[in-house]
Amino acid sequence: MIAIVDYGAGNLVSVKKALDWLGEESAITSDPARVSDAAKVVLPGVGHFASTSALRSSGLQDAISHVIERGVPFLGICVGMQWMFQRSQESAETPGLALFQGECERFPANVKSPHVGWNSLRLSQSSRLLCGVGESPFVYFTHSFRAPIIETTTACCDYGGSFSAAVERDNLFGVQFHPEKSGEVGLQLLRNFCEL
Amino acid sequence: MLTKRIIACLDVDNGRVVKGVQFENLRDAGDPAELAKAHSESGADEIVLLDISAAHQRRATLLDTVRRAAAKLFIPFTVGGGIRTLEDAAAVFSAGADKISINSAALANPGLIPSIAERFGSQAVVVAIDAKRIGKGSWEAFTHGGRTPSGRDALEWARDAESRGAGEILLTSMDRDGTAAGFDCELTKTIADSVRIPVIASGGAGGAQHFVEVFHEGHADAALAASIFHYGFTRLLDLKKELGAQGIPVRWPC
Numbered sequence: 001m002i003a004i005v006d007y008g009a010g011n012l013v014s015v016k017k018a019l020d021w022l023g024e025e026s027a028i029t030s031d032p033a034r035v036s037d038a039a040k041v042v043l044p045g046v047g048h049f050a051s052t053s054a055l056r057s058s059g060l061q062d063a064i065s066h067v068i069e070r071g072v073p074f075l076g077i078c079v080g081m082q083w084m085f086q087r088s089q090e091s092a093e094t095p096g097l098a099l100f101q102g103e104c105e106r107f108p109a110n111v112k113s114p115h116v117g118w119n120s121l122r123l124s125q126s127s128r129l130l131c132g133v134g135e136s137p138f139v140y141f142t143h144s145f146r147a148p149i150i151e152t153t154t155a156c157c158d159y160g161g162s163f164s165a166a167v168e169r170d171n172l173f174g175v176q177f178h179p180e181k182s183g184e185v186g187l188q189l190l191r192n193f194c195e196l
Numbered sequence: 197m198l199t200k201r202i203i204a205c206l207d208v209d210n211g212r213v214v215k216g217v218q219f220e221n222l223r224d225a226g227d228p229a230e231l232a233k234a235h236s237e238s239g240a241d242e243i244v245l246l247d248i249s250a251a252h253q254r255r256a257t258l259l260d261t262v263r264r265a266a267a268k269l270f271i272p273f274t275v276g277g278g279i280r281t282l283e284d285a286a287a288v289f290s291a292g293a294d295k296i297s298i299n300s301a302a303l304a305n306p307g308l309i310p311s312i313a314e315r316f317g318s319q320a321v322v323v324a325i326d327a328k329r330i331g332k333g334s335w336e337a338f339t340h341g342g343r344t345p346s347g348r349d350a351l352e353w354a355r356d357a358e359s360r361g362a363g364e365i366l367l368t369s370m371d372r373d374g375t376a377a378g379f380d381c382e383l384t385k386t387i388a389d390s391v392r393i394p395v396i397a398s399g400g401a402g403g404a405q406h407f408v409e410v411f412h413e414g415h416a417d418a419a420l421a422a423s424i425f426h427y428g429f430t431r432l433l434d435l436k437k438e439l440g441a442q443g444i445p446v447r448w449p450c
Contacts, residue, residue, distance in 0.1 A: 011289045011316055018270055047317035114319060116364065116394045117417065118241055118447040119198045138199065138447040140272060142319040142363075159198055181272050181294060183236070 002026040002194070003038035005064070005080075007054045015044045015077070018180040018187060024194045032063035040193065041067055045079030049104070049145065050091035052083045061097075068099070073171045073196045075129075081167065081174030082147055090145045099172055102148040111160035114144040119157050119177075121165050127154035129173050129192050130166060137185040139165070139177040147176060171196075199445045200411050201418035202436060203242040203396060204235035204425050208277075211261050214248070229264040235425060236271050239432040241447055243269060244297065244366070244420060247277030248341060259291045266292025274322055276366075280305075285312045289320070297366055299324040300339035303346045303353070306360055313361035321364075322396075323357040325350055327383055328370035335383055342370050351386055358391045365395045366420065372400030376424065379406055384414030396420050404438040411444050 004015050006028050019026040019042075026042075027034065035041060041064065045052070055061040068074050076084045085096045088104035096104075107113040120136045146163035149156055155166035157176070167174045173193065179186035206213045206228050213228050232243045245265060247258055262275050275288045276297025285296045296316075302308050302323050313321045326342045327335040327350035335350040346353075354365050367387055369380035379400045388395040394417035397410045401421035410416045425432060436446045 011294065011320065013266075013290055013292055014294055017267060017292060021267075021270070046319055112392050112394065112417070114363065114393070115198065116319065117198050117201050181270065183271050187270055 001038055002040045002042060003035045004028045005035060005041060005043045005060060006030040007058065007060060012044050014180045015042060018190055022191055022194060030058065032059040035060060035063040036066055038067065040073045043076045043080035045077060047079060048090060049079060049082060049088040050094050053094050071171050073193065075193050076174040078143055078176060078178060081176055082145060084174045085147050088145055100150055100152065100167055102150055104145045104147050106145055108160045114142055115159045116142045119159060121155040121157055123155050125154055127168050128196065129168055129189055130154060131192050133185045133188050139182040139185055141177045143176060197445045199447045201241040202432065203244055203418055203420040204240040205244045205246060205420050205422040206231055207246050207248045207422055208258060208261060209248055211258055228261050229268065232265040233268045236269055239436050242272040244274045259287060262288060262291040262293055276324055282311050282315065289316060295320045295322050297322040297324045299326065302357065303337060303339050303348065309357060309360040309362055318361045318363040321362050322366050323362040324366040325354060326368045326370050338370060351390055354387045354391055358393050362393060364393055365391060367395055367397055369399035375400055376402030378402060379410035379414060379419065381409055381414035384410055384416050388415040394418060404435050407435065407439055408442050408444060
């Protein structure tokens, strides 16, 4: 069972719908025990970085840390990915999980923000998650903050400069875009995740 | 490079897709769920479903239609028409919409924008503005399917909506809607240059050149059309090819 973590931020139906379409058993849950028992975990996220503080108070963060230590595949989407970094300028007082190094930052003032729409990826190294999506696939973004490019960045995107569109290390996966809204490319990515 | 979005709009009345010329003389163009999927497969970057009769008939949005359409859609899906409260919006989201579009209700109660944005995020809140030209370089926002003048300047309302937490502006030219005479580039540019959030141009699409114009001259981030896609006047794939050939960045192949 794939646990889709519900921490009260935004709309999780789209992620569930995509997993249903792929024939994967999944459940939207806010129960730390169910997250602990899951075979895979997806942390979606729309909205504000500060909303991730609910993960700490609800016990979900401990459950997430526990499954990550056990090697369970973990996928953070959008703010869910940003939370895997150390922190974000969006909410200085809300610490991230620090699974990846660096701070999420605002877009520069010379581009419209939020970054909304279909943009192409530059795949920078081999990735289990992005296997079979093509050379420079288009995916759907909607975000106001972005993660820096780090050693484990597997795909970059250009908008007012380059940023991390996907990161990957061992059982940890993060994507800034929305695979559940990125057509066939996104479904392929989710299929790859399900098959890990 | 961030591409310009081509958005297919389904105007829905009683569970069927219709499209009027200047909001009247509606014609039937099929089942919303099937059409949404067909548009997605033929290259639409996004689908907007507008329940055009909802606001004035005070009918709930067609949640069943939304649910059926959403089950097969894996591109962004916006639903509008008759959303008056946070609860209305929540029901549409749980039926599978990614964004809601609000128009009359936002003008009547601008506090609706932050209340939905705080719970679902700004990216989920599209404020639709039906703008009618009232003088040189001046447009008024209309409500209730374009029948009621709001008394508010369209530009001033767009800025206000942005400051309250709107994530995008869906800007329809009342003067051009249904005419196939081209988008109102002056209107679009006026609004797009004044806000930082994306502006979706709507009303007047009749051919590929109109899209080129509204991206180049109108500074639109996205353009929406309905009837030209439904009746086969313009195939979406052909449109994208043409835009690409004219230097507009589009999602291609898709």
